[in-house]
Amino acid sequence: MGQKKDLGNYRPVSLTLLPGKDVEEIYKITTTPARRDLLRITCVKGRLNCIGEANETPVCKSPMVYFDCKNNTAGTSGAECQKSCQTLDMQCYSSQCTSGCVCPDGLVLDGNGGCIPEEECPCIHNEAMYQPGEKINFDCNTCVCKNRKWECTKDQCLGTCAIYGDGHYNTFDDKRFSFNGNCEYTLVQDHCGKSSTVNGTFRVVTENIPCGNTGTTCSKSIKVFLESYELILGEERVSVVKRGQNDKVPYTVRSMGMYLVVETKSGLILMWDKKTSIFIKLSPSFKGQVCGLCGNYDGNSINDFTTRSQSVVENVLEFGNSWKVSSTCPDASSVKDPCSANPYRKSWSEKQCSIINSNVFSACHSQVEPAKYYQACVTDACACDTGGDCDCFCTAVAAYAQACSEVGVCIAWRSPTICPLFCDYYNQQGECEWHYKPCGASCMKTCKNPSGKCLNDLPGLEGCYPNCPPDKPYFHEDQMKCVSLCDCYDDEDGKIYKRDECNICECTSEGLQCKFDDKACNCIYEENSYKYGELIYNTTDGTGWCFSATCDVNGTISRNIFKCGIFTTTPFTFSTSQPTTTASGMHE
Known part of the structure; x- marks a missing residue:
């Protein structure tokens, strides 16, 4: 017989039992599944006793198994x-x-109490699991997450330089600093030192204007020099100054929410929020070829x-002052902490x-470190002590939101009480x-x-956006509404024609610029030229049906088929064996 054992910590039950009788009910209630083997429970002199030895091996949740160190050789890990x-x-x-x-064997813990094959383990990025x-x-x-590791495409990405608020800079190589000066400064240009070309292809200049009594400044005016064009971004619009005879426009301007976006075919992109934030993007082809307050874009922030x-x-200060456009401007000096100068604004x-x-x-937070953006926000909000304090605060928060958008994290942070955008104003x-879209x-x-x-x-930019319906698919930037037809359209030959007029027009930031052009009003048919509205041919098939063609707008040919005798025009026969060619070179 085995040693008798008291049930000890088994939970008590309230039952009346006879001595010497087996207690199957108590056995089922008081014992755990791990202790039911080899046990016999009896009632002796008013006490419950078990006879036999319990199996102490715990029961593991499937598919886990119990590893017993006693049954394995010494030195084995458990x-x-x-x-x-x-x-x-x-x-x-x-x-x-x-x-x-x-x-x-072959399985590992998944972190949730289960076991999975190694290849099914998640990948980790910024403390998040995928x-x-x-x-x-x-x-x-x-x-893409594969075998616990990330497999990424290897495209060359655009570099980004950010300038916002009270002179806060983040260079192409991710060096952060603050610099304030009441002058024009070169942000970036591609003609630097002895290895540069004579004049370069572009230059971006910012003019700093005071925005507080503490000596702080905010970038509010930008100039972009592209070949024979100068673009001036200020007062929430773009104006263009043309110098030279180059008719080929090397840039495009479009609106994206709150931002005006200037793009060039050479690989320069400028995004401006029409206030104090500027984001400059450059093609990788410019790596190590630029200079200015945005750094040299060589992948090394140490030499920025x-x-x-x-x-x-x-x-x-030495670095910033060296990039003054005019030597007559005074050098910038260190600025007193705005929150110390305006302690009543700090809290x-x-x-x-x-x-x-x-x-x-x-x-x-795990993608973009918030600490420096928070500190810049506090500084700017303290500095704007002559009005526009909400603008300074909102711009600083928007800069962090844009940095989040750049890494694929979209944050809808605005509300009716915090920096609202009243997009409903534009609704008819x-x-x-x-x-509003973040x-x-x-x-x-x-x-x-x-x-x-x-x-x-480009990454999504926040602001007010129209949802244009199918019957009005085009957004008219000047009228700020969706339209079915625009004032102008881009033909396949690269020229832009105004509808229903004999002009060639260009859609520019200053509106529609048009000039009269014979080709826009002439149709070319079988090497013959016809004026707008002129009849090209009128013929019959001999069975009572007549065919006519008339020169229409923009050099297109309008054809009609009708029952002979309805129109009074004297019919004549004209050969149609050759293809029809419009002024734009398209075959009819």
């Missing part, structure tokens, strides 16, 4: 070295074998403080800017085309871009 998806690449150093539940097959966007590349004379310095600024550190932006009575469409059909094709696929 449950303490169980691999998981998080520790697959780590070595285990065991001082003592620990018995316990483990995954079968299952096999899931995709993320990293800069301009797409990454390169002066106009091509010397690398550590002092931000308000910190409270308002705390939205950057709040749950509103929680999805972005009874219509609901306009809506990351709007990067390219859409507009009257200035009727094809809906853009040079670059």
